[in-house]
Amino acid sequence: MGKLHYSDRSWGNISKLANDTKAKATALFKYAEDNNIEVLIYETIRTKAQQEANVKSGASQTMKSYHLVGQALDFVPTKGSATKWDEYGRADIKKFIAKAKALGFEWGGDWTSFVDKPHLQNNYKGYDTDTFGDAPSKSPQTPSKPSASGSVVDYLNSKKIDSSMANRKKLAAKYGVANYTGTATQNTALLNKLKAGASLSKPAQSGYKGTSLVDYLKSVKKASDYSSRSKYATQYGIKDYKGSTSQNLQLLKKMRGF
Structure with missing residues (x-):
């Protein structure tokens, strides 16, 4: 139907993606505009420096991120200028996600080990197989066996x-x-x-599949009040915890072990 509140910002982020991923994301966001599905594409590619900083701070656990190679985007439902982090189940958002899957994206909301509803990932031919500009197409990388020592x-x-x-x-x-x-x-x-030594115990898991930190803590029978969450944040290396949505999502990932 036309331009959305966050169209300019979303298109700017889409423009940073690798070729095949950009084409799919372009078709996806055009579908959103044509059907007045209000979303914000708030993150696409990350630079190596950004990812290294994330790993150093503990926000990310690995340098192997699909964002790093331009094959992923993160989105959030919106209503006007407001972001709606709890509305991924909205009827129009379900249509948006279905369209993304039809275009070839994998949705983090379908993951069973850790639900990541904002995340859409273009696996393409494998990790780091999409290209930028006029670069020739990459062949899928054959995984090498890890060394005996590893890290x-x-x-x-x-x-x-x-x-x-x-x-x-x-x-x-x-x-x-x-x-x-x-x-x-x-x-x-x-x-x-x-x-x-003995096998490591994994973080407490539950049947809860949502993205609410408080609900997750309740599901694993941990204290979920602000004071307790502040202590968890300090324990997991999240500085200046204020209980923001982004901090809660980050803490949820860390407590689940991802």
Whole structure:
């Protein structure tokens, strides 16, 4: 029907995507405009520096992000200028998601290990196979077998365990690696102890599949009041916790181990 409140911002973010992903996202947002489905495409590509900063701060656990290679976008339902984080179940948003899937996107809301409703991912021919500009098409990468040593972060990620600095410090204390600061020597020692020791316990899981931190905490029988959430935030490396939507989503991911 025409321009949406966040059309300019959304189109600007779409323009940053890799070729195939951009074409699909263009068709998707055009569908939204034509059908007056109010959404905001609030994030698409991340630079290597941004992702490195996210990993360093604990906001992300790995450098392998589909955002990093221009093959993912994050969206939120809106109503006018207001973002509606709890309205992914809205009838028109369901149509938007169905259109995205028809175009070839994978929706994070369908994931069973961790529900990520804002996330749409274009797997294309595999990770980092989409191209920018006139670059030739990339062939799917054949995964190489991990080395015998690997890294403690990769090992924890493979077990779906929080690999943030804060959690590695806890694991180091548990496994007898004194004064852990994340040095290569300490990481190797911790990795060897983890591999030789008892299996790690995963974060508390429940049947709850939504994106509400409070509801998740209640489902795993943890205190969900603001004071408790502030303590969890400090524990998981989230600074200056104010209970914002973005902080709650970040904390929810960390507490679920992703």
